[in-house]
Amino acid sequence: MNTAVAQKVQVPDIAAQVTYAMRIMNVSPIPRNYELFYEAYIGSNPKLTRELAALGNKASQEELDEIGAQYFGHHHGATSIDGVQLKIASELESLLRLLKQEQTSLESYNKLLDETFVRITAKNSTSVDIIKGVINVLTQATGDTITQGKEMVENVTQKSREMENVRKELDEYKRIANTDSxxxxxxxxxxxxxxxxxxxxxxxxxxxxxxxxxxxxxxxxxxxxxxxxxxxxxxxxxxxxxxxxxxxxxxxxxxxxxxxxxxxxxxxxxxxxxxxxxxxxxxxxxxxxxxxxxxxxxxxxxxxxxxxxxxxxxxxxxxxxxxxxxxxxxxxxxxxxxxxxxxxxxxxxxxxxxxx
Structure with missing residues (x-):
């Protein structure tokens, strides 16, 4: 290992200084506020320091967030991401409704088949009546189910495309939120x-x-x-x-x-x-x-x-x-x-x- 000997020097406790400044200005000690005051303390952006000092000790969170959005774009990244996540949740909810409708349709179809079986096995029905009844019921039920199935496939496909687009949008928001501008x-x-x-x-x-x-x-x-x-x-x-x-x-x-x-x-x-x-x-x-x-x-x-x-x-x-x-x-x-x-x-x- 390389050895380095440090001279004894007085180095300010940045964390304590920043925390003290926030307390004096009655600023809530939340992470995004801490970032603002930290950057102001180290003096990397004099304009930010001046704008922050100009707020005095009555700075509102809205005013602080405006400065944060100006100098640190990622402050509002979470809001954008939350919006995209809500869109994904909405798309998922719509998709689940479609699938539930499909389940209801299949349950109705199964019910019709059960009723047909009862008719076939009924002793008081004639052969002609049974055949006609079976044909009518199965033709109508099968046709409806096939039509609903096609619509379901189209709807699910569309929803899948929409969810994929929203996912890409979310990925982009995350990339921006995690990138230094x-x-x-x-x-x-x-x-x-x-x-x-x-x-x-x-x-x-x-x-x-x-x-x-x-x-x-x-x-x-x-x-x-x-x-x-x-x-x-x-x-x-x-x-x-x-x-x-x-x-x-x-x-x-x-x-x-x-x-x-x-x-x-x-x-x-x-x-x-x-x-x-x-x-x-x-x-x-x-x-x-x-x-x-x-x-x-x-x-x-x-x-x-x-x-x-x-x-x-x-x-x-x-x-x-x-x-x-x-x-x-x-x-x-x-x-x-x-x-x-x-x-x-x-x-x-x-x-x-x-x-x-």
Whole structure:
């Protein structure tokens, strides 16, 4: 393992600061509100910070949600998904009604057959009467049943098509709700779900790792060149990370200039190789404005990771990976550090601030 020694520094408790700010402003401590205040606290979007501060201590949930919808499109993803789910429920209900009608039709047909059998076996009926009665009853019942059956098939087929269209619509809403609009990577919602799922099974923990990455001196980039340039660099870094890992590795933007990767099926040495490949690729990538020739680089990234088997749950795994990331930053940046027992722990962010 690589060893990184962290200097003793005073690092603010972000979770406590954010919670305090929400309490002062009388804001309900729900996840989507926490995300707004967290982003405002780390200063990644000054405009958002100003709009949030302008609300004062009487901000309504509607006003907060309007800001959330403006800066975090996934806030309203759940509402859209709920609407599609209601459509699916409605289609299923219609389909069940059709099937129930078919069942009623078949039950009526069976009843007619039973009545015909009674007529045939009745001793007080003549042969001619029996034959005529059977022919009339069966002809009418069979014809009705066949017609109803054809209509039923057509209706069920149509309903199936409608349900398939609604399912595709739902899949698209889910994709949008789990995608970061700036980088087109997975967002915190998708990251949270995948991180929790690691501990649903003990089989793969030994070969699963969480890598956290943070762009070095990103605030300086924003301050020097402006947020539009910063956003482009964020998007480019996200694309570079995605291009240098396997498709099955979840790559997410978890906040500001921080990214996360959940790597499954690799040993500690292999994970180190994956992280080092990302670091080296970014270090060697030029960041220039093709029109003006302005060089925004060099752009580098620090990475820290922890194997899932070294933690009891997702919260501890996130905390240990974050400790390793901090040590990479504090050790000079532009490097990869793997978590080791004994590393400074009191500055690590809690994964719980990302829960939605």
């Amino acid at each position: 700036l980088t087109q990577l997975s967002n915190r919602r998708a990251f949270d779900d995948r991180l929790s799922a690691i501990y649903n099974s003990t089989m793969s923990r030994n070969v699963t790792a969480l890598i956290l990455a943070d762009i070095d001196h990103f605030k300086k980039i924003n301050d020097t060149y402006g947020h539009p340039v910063g956003d482009k660099i964020l998007a480019s870094v996200g694309s570079l990370i995605r291009a240098h890992v396997r498709k099955d590795i979840l790559v997410a933007r978890t906040g500001g200039e921080e990214f996360a990767m959940i790597v499954e099926g690799n040993t500690e040495e292999e994970v180190m190789g994956i992280a080092e490949r990302i670091r080296a690729a970014l270090e060697s990538t030029p960041f220039k404005n093709s029109k003006t020739g302005v060089n925004y680089g060099p752009i580098t990234i620090s990475l820290g990771f922890c194997m899932a088997s070294w933690a009891e749950g997702p919260g501890e795994l996130y905390s240990k990976a974050d400790i390793a990331l901090y040590c990479a930053k504090n050790g000079g940046r532009n490097r990869v550090v793997v978590f080791e027992d004994g590393m400074k722990k009191d500055f690590a962010k809690s994964w719980l601030i990302y829960r939605k």
